[in-house]
Amino acid sequence: MAAAARTIRLASRLAPAPRPLFASGATASAARRAAFSVSARQLRSEVIKETEIPVSVYSPDSKGVASGNSDHFTIPVRPVPKAPEHASEESDEIKPLDDRVYNQMPRTLQKMSVKGKVIIITGGARGLGNHMARACAEAGAKAIAIFDANQELGDEAAAELHQKSGLPVSFFKVDVRDGNAINVAVQNVVDLYGAPDVLVNSAGIADSNIKAETYDPAMFRRLIDINLTGSFLMAQAVGRAMMDAGKPGSIILVASMSGSIVNYPQEQSCYNASKAGVIQFGKSLAAEWAKYNIRVNCISPGYMDTALNRVPALDAQKKIWKSLTPQERLGAVDDLNGLCVFLASDASGFMTGSNVIIDGGYTLY
Ligand SMILES: NC(=O)c1ccc[n+]([C@@H]2O[C@H](COP(=O)([O-])OP(=O)(O)OC[C@H]3O[C@@H](n4cnc5c(N)ncnc54)[C@H](O)[C@@H]3O)[C@@H](O)[C@H]2O)c1
Structure with missing residues (x-):
């Protein structure tokens, strides 16, 4: 868990600060036009393929009490496995609701x-x-x-x-x-x-x-x-x-x-x-x-x-x-x-x- 938290902190230090999308004088309509005009080249370069996902979990059961009952970690992204064949629940048991x-x-x-x-x-x-x-x-x-x-x-x-x-x-x-x-x-x-x-x-x-x-x-x-x-x-x-x-x-x-x-x-x-x-x-x-x-x-x-x-x-x-x-x-x-x-x-x-x-x-x- 500590290593995972380190990964997140390091990642945030290395990430460049986000640049403002529009100069302060840009009109709202220009902003809207720009937001929707994306070239095919941009689209190709924007294909998102993360290899890991940072996760924050807030819960009373969380181990990180010092950080406000929250846990932070990353999960690796692997190719989605093919869905298994549906197995019918043909169990012989019939358990009535008591x-x-x-x-x-x-x-x-x-x-x-x-x-x-x-x-x-x-x-x-x-x-x-x-x-x-x-x-x-x-x-x-x-x-x-x-x-x-x-x-x-x-x-x-x-x-x-x-x-x-x-x-x-x-x-x-x-x-x-x-x-x-x-x-x-x-x-x-x-x-x-x-x-x-x-x-x-x-x-x-x-x-x-x-x-x-x-x-x-x-x-x-x-x-x-x-x-x-x-x-x-x-x-x-x-x-x-x-x-x-x-x-x-x-x-x-x-x-x-x-x-x-x-x-x-x-x-x-x-x-x-x-x-x-x-x-x-x-x-x-x-x-x-x-x-x-x-x-x-x-x-x-x-x-x-x-x-x-x-x-x-x-x-x-x-x-x-x-x-x-x-x-x-x-x-x-x-x-x-x-x-x-x-x-x-x-x-x-x-x-x-x-x-x-x-x-x-x-x-x-
Ligand atoms: N199996 C499918 O792919 C499928 C798809 C769509 C709809 N359905 C419908 O689901 C229902 C049940 O289908 P199933 O696959 O379980 O069929 P099934 O043949 O396994 O079971 C049908 C039951 O209905 C009884 N039955 C037939 N004629 C009867 C009659 N005249 N009076 C009293 N009982 C009679 C049979 O004895 C049998 O126990 C049917 O109405 C069927 O049209 C089935």
């Missing part, structure tokens, strides 16, 4: 939790929905209900989430196209845990590499039914339960960047149309239900590394997707977690009708 930790958290972080909230997550048997369910468990949820059409995976996912978090977790084998089943299941959640505070609708399917001219209309209808009508049926049932209980709520619809852009090179008009519908539905619902204190927002992911995309037929296209993504990677399966918790929490209380794109920068190009 009361002791919650009570010690600053108010801002408390608001960013989902402490005490009852959360329904569709498509929670696997993939993005499953990881958002885990994140909600860690962020303080009171209870979690998974709705999914896959009996085996859904049951396993609920059992695992309960075992690892200790929280009440239930699984309802519900197809999001089935309005009656959804209504009964939501009522059951109310009976078990109280009215839901949050809905995360992640259930969805994707058809891709299908040309519009040969698209089977029955397949087209099926996809719209799951992705768009399913979002409506779930939002309607959960919204009614929130209204009946006079509870504020947050509804999060998982849409896709494909609702705002057209993907390349694969043809998938139906999927894109279904997600554009989800986004516009979410905005309309947000306006309608603001009077009930129910917020509605969409999460629109870019290309994510989930089972939905882990098919050999997509390998070649994945290379193109990555090359068109500034971060040069697909999203990890837990990359939506933070955004989901934020939108579910009271920290996003003034946010409704938003469509948040989370895509590694894909839609920038």
Whole structure:
């Protein structure tokens, strides 16, 4: 530290005193003109490439008490190393937020939790929905209900989430196209845990590499039914339960960047149309239900590394997707977690009708 301080003192002694930029008689407008007229030669000679940076740190923990609680040192400048590949936090551990930790958290972080909230997550048997369910468990949820059409995976996912978090977790084998089943299941959640505070609708399917001219209309209808009508049926049932209980709520619809852009090179008009519908539905619902204190927002992911995309037929296209993504990677399966918790929490209380794109920068190009 002493050597570092010496370096700074020496540097300041060797540095020539700064010359005034303008003679005292120069007019203000001449000064402004001169300030902005820089020749290309000057610019080249002004390329800044320091090899070290002088730093002053002022803090009560500082060792230099004599110099007013300040430390002075220099840090060397080295070329920036290439960013490491993103490692997904696919840890098996699920640590719920306990009361002791919650009570010690600053108010801002408390608001960013989902402490005490009852959360329904569709498509929670696997993939993005499953990881958002885990994140909600860690962020303080009171209870979690998974709705999914896959009996085996859904049951396993609920059992695992309960075992690892200790929280009440239930699984309802519900197809999001089935309005009656959804209504009964939501009522059951109310009976078990109280009215839901949050809905995360992640259930969805994707058809891709299908040309519009040969698209089977029955397949087209099926996809719209799951992705768009399913979002409506779930939002309607959960919204009614929130209204009946006079509870504020947050509804999060998982849409896709494909609702705002057209993907390349694969043809998938139906999927894109279904997600554009989800986004516009979410905005309309947000306006309608603001009077009930129910917020509605969409999460629109870019290309994510989930089972939905882990098919050999997509390998070649994945290379193109990555090359068109500034971060040069697909999203990890837990990359939506933070955004989901934020939108579910009271920290996003003034946010409704938003469509948040989370895509590694894909839609920038
Ligand atoms: N993976 C991506 O690249 C990506 C990108 C943008 C948007 N999305 C959207 O994110 C959501 C989740 O995708 P994922 O990658 O986790 O997919 P996934 O296939 O891994 O998981 C989807 C889950 O939804 C369930 N499901 C499907 N149809 C259902 C139905 N009719 N009723 C109830 N449950 C049903 C499945 O059983 C599964 O558990 C989907 O809405 C998808 O469109 C995914």
